Amino acid sequence: MTALARKKIAKLERLAELAAVHSKEQGESLWREALKRVRRNPSAIVGASILGVFILIAVLGPFLVPYDPGQIGVGIPFGLEVKEGQAIYPGPNSEFWLGLDHQGRDMFSRMIVGARQTLLVGVVATAIGLTLGCLIGGIAGAAYGLGGKRGRTIDNVLMRFIDMLLAMPSLLLAISLVALLRPSLMTVMIAVGFISVPIFARLLRGAMIAQSNAEYVVAATSLGVHKRKIALSHILPNSIAPVLVQATLTLATAIIEAAGLSFLGLGNPDSSQAEWGTMLADGLFNSRFDYAPHLALFPAIGIIITALGFTLLGEAMREALDPKLRK
Amino acid sequence: MLRFIVRRLLQLIPTLLGLSLLLFIWLHRLPGGPETALLGERATPETRAAVREAMGLDDPIFVQYGRFLKQLLTGDLGNSLSEKRPVIDLFLERFPGTIELTVVAMLFAIGLGIPLGYLAAKRRASWLDHMSVGGSLVAICIPIFFLGYLIKAVFAVKLGWFPTFGRQDTTIDATHITGFYVLDGIMTQEWDAALDALWHLVLPGLTLASIPLAIIVRITRASVLEVLNEDYVRTAQAKGLTERRIRGRHVLRNAMLPVVTVIGLLTGGLLSGAVLTETVFSFTGIGQFAAQSIDHRDYPVMMGFILIIAVVYVIVNLIVDISYTFIDPRVRVR
Numbered sequence: 001m002t003a004l005a006r007k008k009i010a011k012l013e014r015l016a017e018l019a020a021v022h023s024k025e026q027g028e029s030l031w032r033e034a035l036k037r038v039r040r041n042p043s044a045i046v047g048a049s050i051l052g053v054f055i056l057i058a059v060l061g062p063f064l065v066p067y068d069p070g071q072i073g074v075g076i077p078f079g080l081e082v083k084e085g086q087a088i089y090p091g092p093n094s095e096f097w098l099g100l101d102h103q104g105r106d107m108f109s110r111m112i113v114g115a116r117q118t119l120l121v122g123v124v125a126t127a128i129g130l131t132l133g134c135l136i137g138g139i140a141g142a143a144y145g146l147g148g149k150r151g152r153t154i155d156n157v158l159m160r161f162i163d164m165l166l167a168m169p170s171l172l173l174a175i176s177l178v179a180l181l182r183p184s185l186m187t188v189m190i191a192v193g194f195i196s197v198p199i200f201a202r203l204l205r206g207a208m209i210a211q212s213n214a215e216y217v218v219a220a221t222s223l224g225v226h227k228r229k230i231a232l233s234h235i236l237p238n239s240i241a242p243v244l245v246q247a248t249l250t251l252a253t254a255i256i257e258a259a260g261l262s263f264l265g266l267g268n269p270d271s272s273q274a275e276w277g278t279m280l281a282d283g284l285f286n287s288r289f290d291y292a293p294h295l296a297l298f299p300a301i302g303i304i305i306t307a308l309g310f311t312l313l314g315e316a317m318r319e320a321l322d323p324k325l326r327k
Numbered sequence: 328m329l330r331f332i333v334r335r336l337l338q339l340i341p342t343l344l345g346l347s348l349l350l351f352i353w354l355h356r357l358p359g360g361p362e363t364a365l366l367g368e369r370a371t372p373e374t375r376a377a378v379r380e381a382m383g384l385d386d387p388i389f390v391q392y393g394r395f396l397k398q399l400l401t402g403d404l405g406n407s408l409s410e411k412r413p414v415i416d417l418f419l420e421r422f423p424g425t426i427e428l429t430v431v432a433m434l435f436a437i438g439l440g441i442p443l444g445y446l447a448a449k450r451r452a453s454w455l456d457h458m459s460v461g462g463s464l465v466a467i468c469i470p471i472f473f474l475g476y477l478i479k480a481v482f483a484v485k486l487g488w489f490p491t492f493g494r495q496d497t498t499i500d501a502t503h504i505t506g507f508y509v510l511d512g513i514m515t516q517e518w519d520a521a522l523d524a525l526w527h528l529v530l531p532g533l534t535l536a537s538i539p540l541a542i543i544v545r546i547t548r549a550s551v552l553e554v555l556n557e558d559y560v561r562t563a564q565a566k567g568l569t570e571r572r573i574r575g576r577h578v579l580r581n582a583m584l585p586v587v588t589v590i591g592l593l594t595g596g597l598l599s600g601a602v603l604t605e606t607v608f609s610f611t612g613i614g615q616f617a618a619q620s621i622d623h624r625d626y627p628v629m630m631g632f633i634l635i636i637a638v639v640y641v642i643v644n645l646i647v648d649i650s651y652t653f654i655d656p657r658v659r660v661r
Contacts, residue, residue, distance in 0.1 A: 007588050164345055171599035172636055175621065179629055180356050252468065259470045260603055265622050280473060289476050290484060300473045307468035 008166060009202060015242045015318070016206030034241070037320035044320075047312030054306050058116040065109035067096075069274050091294045099294045102282065110274040111298055117275035118255060118306065121189055125254040128193025130247055133200025136162060141205035141239070142231040145212025159205070166198040171260065178266040185268040185275070192257045196250045203246055207239035214238070241321055248314035252307040259303055276302045335645050346637050350630060351395050357626060366408075399634070405627035409620070414631040418613055422635075423506035424494055425612035427524075428605065429597045431532035436539035437590065444547025444586075445579065448555065459548065463541035471600050475534040475607035482530060492609035495524045531608040535600050539593040546589045550582040557581075591647030598636050 038044045057064070091099040098107035140158040143151035165173065174191040181187040211217065212235055220230050259277030261267050268278050276299040283289065283296030362370070362378045370378075379385060383394065398404075404414040447459040466474075483491040495501060495508050501520035503511050509528070512521025554560065555578060563573045598614070605615035613632065620628035 008592060164342070164349075170596075171602060172633055175602075175617075175629070176353055176633055179621070179624075179626070180353065256468070256470050260472065263470075263472045263603065264606070264618050280470065284472070284476055289480060293480065296473065296476065300470065303470060304465065304468050308464065311464060311468060 009163070012199065012202040013206035015246075016203050016239075017210045031241070034317070034320040038316050041316040041319065043312045044316030047309045047314075047316060050305060050309030051313060054115060054309060055119065057112060058119040061112045061116050065106075065112050067106035067109045069105060069109035069113040091292070098298050099292075101279070101295055102288060102292075107294065107298055110279060111276070111302060114274035114276050114279060114299070115302070117185075117273060118277065118302070121185070121192070121258045121275065121277065122251045122255045122306075122310075125189045125193040125258065126196065126247055126250045128190060129196030129250060129254075130200055130243070132194070133197040134204050134243065136197070137201035137204030138208065138231075138236065140201070141208030141212075142227075142235070144205070145209050145217075145235065146227050146231060155205070158201075162198045162201045166202070170195040170257070174257065174261060175264070175266065178261065183266055183269050185270075185273070188258050188261050188267055188277075191261065191266075192254045195257065196246075196254070199246060199250070200243060204239060204243050207242055208235050211235045211239050245314055245317045245321060248310055248317060252310035252314070255303055255310075256307055332645075332649065335648065339641055339645075342641060343638070346634070347396055347399055348392070350634060351392050353633075354395075354626075354630060404631040404634070407620075407628050408625045409623045409628075414627050417616065417628070418631055418635055420506065421611055421613045421616050423508075424610060425598075425601055425605070425614055427494075427507055427509060427528060428531055428535060428601060428610060428612055429594070431528045432535035432597060432600075433539065433590070433594060435532055435536035436543055436593070439536075440540045440543030441547050441579075441586065444544040445551050445574075445582075447544065448548045448551035451552065456548075459544050463544045466537045466541035469537070471534060471537060472603040472607050474537055475531070475604055478530050478534055479607065489530045490527050494527050494611055495520065496527075499523055527610075531604050531610050534607065535597060535604045538600065539590075539597065542589060542593060543586060546586050547582065550585045551578060554578050554582045587647075587650065591644065591650075594643050594647070598639065 090096065093099070096106050096108060098111060101107050101110065136158055140155040140162075143158075144155035145151075147154065173195055177191040177194055178187055181190065208231075217230060217234060220234055221227075225234075255277065258267070259280050262277045262281035263284065267281060268275065271278055271282055279299040280296055280303065283292075283299060289296050362375050362384065366374060366378055383391065386394075402415050404418075406412060407414050407417055410417060443459050447453075447456040450456055479491060483489045490496065499520050501508065501512060501517055501524075502515045504514060505511055508524035509521050512518065512524055560573065560577055563577050568577075601612060601614035602618050603614070604610070605612045606618045609615065613635070616628065617632040619625075620632065
């Protein structure tokens with residue numbers, strides 16, 4: 001393993017340790033205190049508001065749309081025409097607020113309905129990474145912290161595998177995965193989720209090892225509590241905070257990476273389902289961007305704002321957990 | 328020092344062996360089996376059977392892996408399905424372009440990022456600080472290929488200041504020796520060719536630089552802020568040292584270590600971004616070639632790309648590790 005990979009690991013472990021630092025104030029749990037600090041942070045409020053609106057649109061989407069988002073040629077009577085073999089796409093107007101797409105579908109309706117699919121891609125991909133990563137990291141962390149000599153061996157084997165994944169450029173990992181599976185929305189979610197597995201695994205393992213030296217663990221051990229119970233109901237709940245912070249940040253990158261895969265032609269081939277990443281890739285296809293920039297612009301703005309929301313909230317959460325950054 | 332480098336090179340062997348095993352499994356898990364890599368997806372069952380026979384795909388798996396390793400070691404990555412030429416040759420032709428692009432991108436990112444991060448920290452809470460922090464946050468959240476189209480539409484299509492695609496104007500009759508067009512132009516003293524190649528690098532370079540730039544600004548800012556609070560900076564000020572001396576000797580030198588770490592990490596990651604950026608600007612490098620191979624389901628090219636990128640990534644890491652020992656005397660070579 002290179003020293004650089006070690007630096008990467010050291011960074012993740014530092015984040016993991018932060019959660020192990022106990023607050024000195026009496027009577028406040030780590031969670032409640034962190035929540036308090038998040039609420040005082042203006043960028044957290046901005047991020048949370050953006051996400052609130054986004055989630056609201058994702059949930060209520062189908063009830064808000066003026067047109068059927070899947071209906072091809074809804075706008076043809078309103079001016080979608082072909083000039084010299086080139087389709088002219090009407091931009092934003094009073095009838096279609098965000099214009100029409102390359103198949104004459106209402107962009108506004110597709111943006112609204114697409115919010116749900118986009119959220120789904122982000123959430124499912126992150127969930128896949130979180131589950132797999134936490135499974136590997138949790139086993140490794142528990143084995144290292146409580147398992148003695150044999151535990152260290154288990155930890156060692158698992159971590160060498162994780163380090164190998166960590167050493168690969170992320171897009172490359174995704175490309176090779178999509179090549180194996182058939183391109184579909186699910187494949188995209190699996191590939192994007194898989195990228196984040198090593199990060200989650202490293203984080204949870206680091207946090208659990210840091211926790212396993214805590215006094216309450218020693219107390220539980222001396223009381224004769226079963227090791228599995230110590231790991232699951234004592235160490236794990238106290239180690240999960242940095243993982244949740246990372247999950248928030250991963251939601252942002254997942255949406256962006258999924259859009260990148262769509263752009264490379266590895267995305268969902270079925271464009272009847274509106275999803276911002278696919279719409280963005282469609283809008284840039286065949287130099288459509290030069291004569292109908294609105295096709296790509298609106299999905300891009302949607303993705304950027306959503307990613308900003310997740311990033312702002314995630315970084316505020318990280319600051320709240322980091323005692324070094326406390327004012 | 329030499330022993331350190333040799334030992335680090337030896338450490339590459341298990342990593343590469345692991346990677347070759349992963350690639351071997353990958354090849355065998357392809358839909359339709361490894362013969363798909365050779366024939367593409369539209370071959371008839373008869374040709375498939377013949378190729379399976381010829382490739383020895385019915386041999387024991389260990390024998391197959393041994394043969395696969397031998398091929399890799401001799402640089403034989405097979406033939407491209409779409410170009411009908413050895414994959415390794417195709418990559419060698421395109422590699423200089425990608426190297427030029429990543430070097431330019433890194434120069435942009437470091438050259439703009441460190442001064443910007445330093446000034447933002449120095450003038451904390453000024454408009455410059457807010458702009459840098461806000462701007463870098465947005466830059467991280469923009470899909471890089473969209474940024475590329477945006478930059479291209481404004482500066483190349485609308486304003487016409489820069490070329491829209493390629494590495495060099497086709498009307499220029501340039502002599503190519505090394506494949507690095509800028510270098511070739513300088514070597515042959517064809518200044519117009521060198522300048523034109525540089526001109527073609529500006530927009531893709533800026534696009535590719537966006538994410539590293541944002542991260543370098545943020546890290547530099549955070550790192551400088553931390554150092555500015557140190558006692559030795561106050562001491563230096565109290566001693567009456569010039570601003571310039573404090574900045575160079577005391578602040579930047581100590582603040583640079585985390586920045587260098589990040590620069591190393593980012594350089595490896597740039598190759599992912601190069602796939603998207605080169606595609607946007609039709610820049611003939613290995614990234615664009617890899618993206619095309621996905622379109623054509625050209626598996627030998629995809630495999631070659633994964634392998635080459637991984638090797639490059641590992642070598643870049645090695646270079647970064649070595650550079651640490653120059654910057655931080657505490658990092659001793661063992």
